[in-house]
Amino acid sequence: MLIERPEDLTLTSPGPLELSPALLASLRTNRDRLLSALSSGAPVYGVNTGMGAMSKRRLDEPEQRVHQRNLLLGRAVGGAPWLPYAEARAVVLARLRTFLTGDAGVSAELCQQLVALLNSGYVPAIPLEGAGSAGEIIPLAHAAGPLVGIGTVVDAEGNCYPADHLLRAAGGGSGSGDAGSLLSSSFELGPKEGIALLAGVPGATGRVWLQGEPLARLVGRMGEVAAGGLAVVGASRDPYEARVGRGDELLAGEQARILQLAGSENSPGALQAPVSFRVAGQVVSHVRRTVVRLTEAVDRGLDGVTDSPAFLDGEFLGTAGFHGIDLAAHCDHVVAALTHAAEVSTARIHRLLDPAVTGLPAQLARVPGPQAGLVSVHKRAVATTHALRRLSLPAAIGAMETSNGQEDVQAFTWEAAGNLTTAVRLAREVVAAELLVVHQAFALSGREVPAGLRELHAAVQAVVPPIDADRPFGLDLQAILDHVM
Template structure:
């Protein structure tokens, strides 16, 4: 992937990175100007001074020469569990995107070292938890350490290995250590990755709900586009569900259970929440999050590391997914009822001797309950650190981690409903409508016909691995 501007960096992209020469020349000019500005002797936080509560301490020239490297050492206090490789790479891509704005005023050589790590078969071992600071200094010290030969890496098999010797040894120059730690690039990059995952998930939610609507013979009135008047997102979602489900000339009842009728509203809310988070990610990458940032020829202290925008919209999407999972689980329960579907109880071929999908629903119930516990708002702590210098924080790193877990759990409840929908089509001996035939074919490729009870956990694992996306 050729990069000519910061906006070209996609945190969800697995492609190798190559930076345009013009962009590197632009960043080199900024670096030269910033170094010249440092010669003025004015105090610059984290460069000529200590950090946090020690910011009043001016550093001598010998201390400054090792300070930037030392910044990556004492803050690396994290440990396993480590971020999955895709999330770790998203952190690096988030750091790259912020560097390319020029606010950090780092050298093109450091940026190229970062690109080399991104393009390597390794990712840094970055702790998934424990970022209790204003900003991301703990996880980013782990992310940045391998650039200078310290810390640990994970290979493609998940094996942990020392970072020393993987990349050419790099010596940090003035401001480059604090630049590696500054801002909220990790939460921003990870949130961008979760946006891509959530979009794939909500598309699957729409398909599975449409399948349940078909199975129940639900009246299609609630999915008329006109019902979404004044709300383009809702109108579009209703149109999508109706197109997937097709028409039902003879509904089983005037009104299906509420969990069927509200599918459009539930998914529209998820889609709006995804769009809101995407806008927050773009604000994080477009705005100034470095501190100090090099702006208009000056080093400027900022509060851009306070990721309340990201944390709030991650929480918003987590709650939207929790609601969607609960509605999906409720629909799954209704699908087990012959009064709703006209099919054998619990979608068993032989109810009584066979349990059918009843335990699949129980798994969905437990998963939805687990998801519900994630919906506590993240940014409600005023815990102090650094002797009171950092007296509030947003826990945006944790918020995006909670969102990642919410996406994983919602995929599970959706897979449970999908298995039941496929079984219902099978027992009814009817083909799926055209809009759902691709999905049902994908299910059939990994889930054999169900004529008797078996270990349905294997089927669900296959759906999660091969079908859910």
């Protein structure tokens, strides 16, 4: 795919990637301006000075020549476990995307080296944990190292190789797509390029960017599964009546969707269903709202000024683009919303196992007593929800001083992104558990599945055989996670 503008580069951009001649020319023009500005000899943080507590130390010419590479060497202190392949690739994509705006003033050659890495089929080995700095310098040092032969790369199967596995001899290689012929060993970091590779929060931005589609699917499934629960127990539809959503268009839309999916109920089983059945609209709309805001924060991270020092209008400006509190706080918000949604879903599962609520056999077993039914599916959901509760402690809270007080606070954006990724996985498990329970409840009830939910339940039926006796229901849950969720 030919990339002509920064916004052309997305997670789904088909490979091989290529930067357009016009974009490369723009990068080169901007780079020439930056090098001209540096020639004045004025102090520029991280270019002709040390970093952090050492920023007052001016570097002489020999020191400057090796400084940018040394920045990567001295900060690559992480270790396994590494990010999954898709997350590591998203980090590199986000890094390149921020460079294409021109704020970092990096060379076209550095951007092409990043493109070569993305086209190689390999990703950097980036530590899953242990960022601990104002920004992301530790994971970003690992992400950038392979560009100059430092560190480790990982293939799609999880096999690790020394980074120089990707480098070709200077002037050699055919560029045919072979892993060893894509990155150039003749490439060296120029002035400001090492610090640019460590700047901002592209790592967390890329990781959260990657969660956008799974989150959108998850929110949709939450509403559908909740609607199935309403339908199978014959819950009153009063809480979903259109007038109830006044003043909140998003809530009103979610209520209308759930009502349409659940269908009408002329003779509800009780005047009031349990709370967990009545609040689905509020719960799902809140998750959806937080996801929208998170997506907006990702867009700001991709399109805003995050480099420091940024090269803007011909001058160097120290920025706070590394302080990703906007993204971290929105990650925390989504994790809290997912945790609450899981709690409500787990409560509905418990009610669906209760004959007093459903009028169905206890624990949705064909033969209660000799058979346990789906009681342990609920217990798995309980354990998963408990894990979500532990994740819901805000990652953005808990700053500690580093660098002799020069870096005296952090936003822990990297950790917030990791919590979000785990929370999405766990919330999917809970919703899958509820979907299995709702599906079995329909099977036992003889009720017709509402028209709006037939496609969903047909998808479950395609991978989950009829439940007539106890069996390892974990296999059924995994089938739902793999093929339905």
